[in-house]
Amino acid sequence: SAVISQKPSRDICQRGTSLTIQCQVDSQVTMMFWYRQQPGQSLTLIATANQGSEATYESGFVIDKFPISRPNLTFSTLTVSNMSPEDSSIYLCSVTAGGPNEQFFGPGTRLTVL
């Protein structure tokens, strides 16, 4: 397994501002994933972050809105830009560890946009 930490744990932001969420893993991993979970919904993959290359975004998510950095094999950031109340969600980073079939999650960031 992997130990994953995220910062901040929660935040309340004003519309139009941006928030950067950090994800730190205790071991080197090739791929990190960013998910969004809107209230009452399941997890939706935003993008896959690979070290040394641009992130790969899923349908409905764009780099201008959710820029991602992956400077090394243990760290990634997700920025939620120009926020609106619809961006209020839990944001989760995850990694595959112990084999390609096992995915582990960070503690999540609860974002509320007013």
Next chain:
Amino acid sequence: EDKVVQSPLSLVVHEGDTVTLNCSYEVTNFRSLLWYKQEKKAPTFLFMLTSSGIEKKSGRLSSILDKKELFSILNITATQTGDSAVYLCAAPLSGTYKYIFGTGTRLKVLA
């Protein structure tokens, strides 16, 4: 299109009851199915199932996979209030490390 569907969407039981949560899937080149428990924010890993008919067990929780009928069940016996959570199942998409999640079953256990 690949999909994972869970039922019921929500469930309210009393302590001591036994519950069965269902997860059906249609995933190209199916590899595995995972169960998670989500209490506050982060889903915590429960089981990974790859083979049909082999029960995975951890305390009062158990799970089994049926690759012929394309479903899995998660059983919780002698439920406790601490079992109250959203239970998610997920499967990796063919040829990728990306996962598709079901909508979850929200379980509430009353004292």
